[in-house]
Amino acid sequence: MKRLVATLIIACAVATFVAVAQSVLWQVGFETRFENREGGDELTPDQTIFYTRISPQVGITVPGDERHALIGGVSWFQPVTDYCDGYKVLPLLYYRYRNERHTLAVGYVDRDMASELPRYLMSDSLRYCTPVIRGVLYRGNGSRGYWQTILDWRQMQSLTRREAFVVTANGYYYLDGTAGRWALGGNVQYNHLAKRKNADESEGVNDDATVNPMLRWLPSQRWSMSAGAILQLQRARVDHKWHTPCAAIVTAAFKSRRFEINEELTAGKNLFPLYERFGSELNLGDPYYCYKFHSRTDADVVIFNRHGVDVRAGVSLQATDKTFGWWQTLKATVRLGGKFNNKKTKVD
Helix, strand or coil, X not given: XXXXXXXXXXXXXXXXXXXXXXXEEEEEEEEEEEEEEECCCXXXXXXXXXXXXEEEEEEEEECCEEEEEEEEEEEEEEECCCCCCCCEEEEEEEEEEECCCEEEEEEEEEHHHCCCCCCCCCCHXXXXXXXXXXXXXXXXXXXXXXXXXXXXXXXXXXXCCXXXXXXXXXXXXXXXXXXXXXXXXXXXXXXXXXXXXXXXXXXXXXXXXXXXXXXXXXXXCCEEXXXXXXXXXEEEHHHCEEEXXXXXXXXXEEECCCEEEEEEEXXXXXXXCCHHHHHHHCCCCCHHHHCCEEEEEEEEEEEEEECCEXXXXXXXXXXXXXXXXXXXXXXXXXXXXXXXXXXXXXXX
């Protein structure tokens, strides 16, 4: 009975807000991916990833000021299996402030609002199955660059789960004005993995920090190149010891209407020395960065890219000092959205 009353109160409040709201927002995100991974080892085993994800959302703006909005929806992650098991339905519930230069979102935030992080900060596998930021997202855009900050509270402490959160900041500043041929920036991330509730002190608390300065060169709209360093600070506090591996990184990318190729090369030390003990709970990046040398080449053929629909097929070649892998990928994404107000409908 109490649940029914609470539901009715919430429904009445939402209906009242919608009635006086200046605008009603809507958006739908859809993605399906088939990814066959071959040539792996104990860190990166052979596997096939095949899933569909849909994220419908509806929002209402504050009367008199459309910069403020309350948005709700769900993100349904469905692996393709014989029995449709293994799915996750996650809430999307957040407040959003947006103007020409700033975007702030607080709550259960759609990760598609954020720019994609490099794979040494978040692996492909984690990104596929964690479409929600549980905390805060801020993005700032200007004529000479952009800045993004994410606070994601990944796990709450319980008797069976460790407390975990990650803070990430990244951005670039164009050194030669708005033309943006040269840019200086990079990524900074701190990931914290605490103990379970009432756990013994021997379980320990763990830290993983990344500093990644980068210099980017954009000679044309099709070509881009960058170079920098990845500096790691990691520890299991029970060991009373810091690990400080580092590596050099060079990237190059070419994009045309029908074809894209991206190359990333890292060389140095094992960036995740604690991965075998804590896995992706502490080190969110791709396990390939456990190797001293890693080259990843992604080549995509764009089959269709218009009206918010993107369909492409590609291959990824992974080469390290110990193994070689190749992935085949087919992906389709759809991004639709619009705005309805009392007088007319406007599509974004």
